[in-house]
Amino acid sequence: MNLKGRDYISLKDYSEEELYMIFDTAADLKRKLKRDEPHELLKGKTMAMIFDMPSTRTRVSMETLMTQLGGHAQMITSEQYWTTKKESLADSARVFSRYVNGVFIRTFAFKDIKEFADYASVPVINAYCDMEHPCQVAADIMTTREKKGTLKGRKTTIAWAFSNFNKSLGIVNSTLYTAPKLGMDLTIACPKGYEPDAEVVEFAKSIAKETGSQVEITSDLNEAVRDADVIHIKGWAPHEIIRMGPKGMDAMSPHRQNPEKYKQWVIKQEHLDLAKKDVNIQHALPVERGVEALDEIMDGPNSVIFDEAENRLHSAKGVVALLLG
Numbered sequence: 357m358n359l360k361g362r363d364y365i366s367l368k369d370y371s372e373e374e375l376y377m378i379f380d381t382a383a384d385l386k387r388k389l390k391r392d393e394p395h396e397l398l399k400g401k402t403m404a405m406i407f408d409m410p411s412t413r414t415r416v417s418m419e420t421l422m423t424q425l426g427g428h429a430q431m432i433t434s435e436q437y438w439t440t441k442k443e444s445l446a447d448s449a450r451v452f453s454r455y456v457n458g459v460f461i462r463t464f465a466f467k468d469i470k471e472f473a474d475y476a477s478v479p480v481i482n483a484y485c486d487m488e489h490p491c492q493v494a495a496d497i498m499t500t501r502e503k504k505g506t507l508k509g510r511k512t513t514i515a516w517a518f519s520n521f522n523k524s525l526g527i528v529n530s531t532l533y534t535a536p537k538l539g540m541d542l543t544i545a546c547p548k549g550y551e552p553d554a555e556v557v558e559f560a561k562s563i564a565k566e567t568g569s570q571v572e573i574t575s576d577l578n579e580a581v582r583d584a585d586v587i588h589i590k591g592w593a594p595h596e597i598i599r600m601g602p603k604g605m606d607a608m609s610p611h612r613q614n615p616e617k618y619k620q621w622v623i624k625q626e627h628l629d630l631a632k633k634d635v636n637i638q639h640a641l642p643v644e645r646g647v648e649a650l651d652e653i654m655d656g657p658n659s660v661i662f663d664e665a666e667n668r669l670h671s672a673k674g675v676v677a678l679l680l681g
Contacts, residue, residue, distance in 0.1 A: 382674030396426025545580030
């Protein structure tokens with residue numbers, strides 16, 4: 357099995373065996389880093405980082421991993437290259453492919469990343485978009501594996517949380533594409549009207565039937581967290597708003613129109629008491645403390661949010677090493 361030359365834009369495209377290959381490679385490279393063992397697998401190779409929106413974890417982890425792998429990363433913002441207003445994505449992709457060995461893209465629309473990848477002759481990695489966040493979910497699952505030892509049969513609950521912003525469904529969709537393949541049980545708790553895209557849920561449930569896992573969508577937060585191994589706190593806007601494109605980020609979604617109705621959607625100690633005693637609390641960060649998550653939960657003994665953030669480096673390093681190596 358060889359992933360060299362592949363794109364990493366949707367976790368829907370990766371099999372159970374390929375996902376474990378990524379996790380195993382990431383874990384091995386993490387051990388080598390902790391032991392100060394050199395692992396310059398990409399010496400002399402260059403990665404372009406096209407970022408149309410700001411980032412902390414994604415940018416720092418990706419620049420760092422390229423340095424640690426012996427390569428080089430070039431940060432390119434929307435002000436520093438010809439956007440689609442001046443040059444087509446197809447032309448940009450073909451030009452970048454003549455200069456670099458791979459491309460990270462962090463932009464709003466999945467369709468733009470897909471079009472870029474269709475014309476690029478080097479691996480393209482989705483560093484965040486409206487519909488998926490495969491780099492974050494790889495870190496989430498890597499963290500679960502580290503903390504729990506095994507993935508099969510583990511229950512992850514993604515708990516919708518109130519936010520002052522409209523956030524994408526990327527983490528939700530990528531987890532739906534991934535967890536059932538690994539035999540994980542996945543429950544998504546959200547208010548009515550905030551359910552994930554029906555096609556993505558249908559895909560996840562079809563995989564769950566094959567692997568013997570379970571996928572459930574519910575508006576009952578208490579039942580959702582019962583016996584959970586992991587509670588991932590995440591806010592998002594209804595998918596109809598996300599599909600509006602960038603202008604949807606400023607739209608008045610229901611939770612912004614009527615915040616008092618939704619502010620009770622926050623994980624508290626009473627929810628942890630319903631979960632397994634050693635439940636892990638995850639959050640992709642950044643977090644609106646005191647709004648979508650309470651300090652005592654984020655900083656409590658069950659929280660693994662900073663281990664999860666660190667694994668953004670290691671999991672993405674595993675992906676890049678396999679695709680470019």
